[in-house]
Amino acid sequence: MMTKYHVPVMLRECIEALDIKKDGIYVDVTFGGGGHSKEILKHLGENGRLVAFDQDVDAQVNVPDDDRLTFVDQNFRFLKNYCRLYGALPVDGILADLGVSSHQFDQPERGFSTRFDADLDMRMDQSGTLTAKEIINSYQEDDLHRIFGMYGEIQNAKSLARVIVTARLNGAINTIAELKAAIGRLIPKGKENKYLAQVFQALRIEVNQELVALQEFLLQATEVLKPGGRLVVMSYHSLEDRLVKNFIAKGKFKGEVEKDFFGNEIKPLEPVSRKAVTASDEEIAENNRARSAKLRIAVKV
Template sequence: MINYHTPVMLRECMDGLAIKPDGVYVDVTFGGGGHSKEILKSLNEDGRLLAFDQDEDAKKNIPDDDRLTFIDQNFRFLKNYCRLYGAIPVDGILADLGVSSHQFDQPERGFSIRFDADLDMRMDQSSSLTAAKVLGTYGEEQLHKIFGIYGEIQNAKSLAKTIVTSRLNRQISTVSEFKDVMGKLIPRGKENKYLAQVFQALRIEVNQELEALQEFLTQASEVLKPGGRLVVMSYHSLEDRLVKNFIAKGKFRGEVEKDFYGNEIRPLEPVTRKAIIASDDEIKNNNRARSAKLRVAVKV
């Protein structure tokens, strides 16, 4: 598929993985295959790559390469499928989180505020939960929580109330219908930012992104061999906070646990103290790189 997605920080990701030619690697967000194809270039005939993606469109990008095993599943099932394919432990795992440019650019997928389309937003198109279903069936309190926590919307409570009141008269099924409902609540001069936050919140809920990320990170630390690398790129603060905390503490909340002797118990060690960000040149050429944060850790 042409122009599916330009991989962000490709060189930095490969450096983070520190690829061994005969190693076993996992790309849990295959998408357009940009990162996977680069990993394959560094592997010899004994190397292996497992690639996960739940989006049906991603299958069109699979290269003809015997070293690659494609798994059409959510990365929250990482451990089960690595075990199924006899690939535990692994030398490195790469995750490029969020939505691909291709998904944003397909109007019918309903991810983008730029097009009028059905409110879908499913990464796994076999799933039954759509954005329209969330807006049509969730209670006011649930909606308030989603927009407040996942979208960090200031007027989340008012938005939730407006949606619940509005749907008494008509269903909210399309992007334009949803924009009409939100109308008076959108801050003037900040329309795009507000809508992007609202859509982000809905997308996270539809795809259970934060729950899946936590399951994935926990399993990644178990699947990696000692000295193996975890490379995760995120695009908003909610994801980055989970990744940062898990690398630093081996858990998502609270303080790092210690053993009887006072030694910290955590499976991973950060390779860089701060997140790696894209260069100015890359951001000029690929706007998606602007918000990307890359974190690299090694299995202790």
């Protein structure tokens, strides 16, 4: 079940980065197929604990029957509240494997993949109300321009927004095929897949408020970790990686590091290595998803 669901990227590197203590408390905030969680459990003794988060109901079928595991069916932006609720504070390590699981991409009806035709959905939490369809059909041109430019890093974001707003005057754009047809003339020849991936990434980030949730999670992670505890975050695109890198380096997302009266830097985390860890050539050959993965590791000061 699990390998088909989602092959965990850089599994060995993630587990080594957590530096697991047998009786420690750990959090996997992106449970998914459970690959990372099951590996963490193997390294824990009988008094160890693992709290796992996932907002996608599909992930729940992968939860192992293990008394040491507490499963939370919520977004990781509620990290601190649920760790407190389950008496799991402070923690020794937190793992986040960001982005969409291969299982979600492979389910046509979820609307994450450009490979299939389906309703424009893209909700990771299927009880959420905002869908990609609603964004495409109801957002103002300026807002579409903003999300395609910021979240998709699309060169012709302004033209794209205008074309969508014009196309929907003739009727709602409800499906992936209808969206592709509406924007077809803007898609650069020979770069169709890359361009559509950027459009879908922008919509997905907006639907799921991914960057907002990531910032909320990172701020809480420093409060939840013990001194010496590890934060291990794997991201798959530059927007996420930039936020994680800045936060580890400065303790905030923009601007310079704050300093105390004596000129010492005030920041909660220390990077374990300067550069991000990337997957081996062997792993990339076996799992294409590992190609863009960047793993960053920090210790709470």
